[in-house]
Amino acid sequence: MPIIKILPHPDYCPQGAEISAPSGTSICEALLDNHIEIEHACDMSCACTTCHIIVREGFASLNEVDENEEDLLDRAWGLEPDSRLSCQAYLGQKDLVVEIPKYSINHAKEKH
Numbered sequence: 001m002p003i004i005k006i007l008p009h010p011d012y013c014p015q016g017a018e019i020s021a022p023s024g025t026s027i028c029e030a031l032l033d034n035h036i037e038i039e040h041a042c043d044m045s046c047a048c049t050t051c052h053i054i055v056r057e058g059f060a061s062l063n064e065v066d067e068n069e070e071d072l073l074d075r076a077w078g079l080e081p082d083s084r085l086s087c088q089a090y091l092g093q094k095d096l097v098v099e100i101p102k103y104s105i106n107h108a109k110e111k112h
Helices: 027-033 067-073
Strands: 003-006 017-020 052-057 083-085 096-099
Touching: 003 027, 017 027, 067 083
Parallel strands: 003 096
Antiparallel strands: 003 017, 052 083, 052 096
């Protein structure tokens, strides 16, 4: 089972985390199954960008990006060349390092 290392995020996992999930699982499902409550406003139907992640290591081991995901990623906050929608990125055989961006379209909050 591939290991996903999640870099620290102030809201979702302040200390960072390491989880494992079976190949073929979406990164979003793996995060949620391990109590990392990443946003997924469209219920993982590839209709928003709230589950945007940046794959820092292991990008090539994921499934190909399809046209619908590419179109949506263009709207993601903090888009980088190795960005994916975690609901559409399925684990292969390799370990990953992922970063959850500080903000998403729905997540820009003011701190009091």
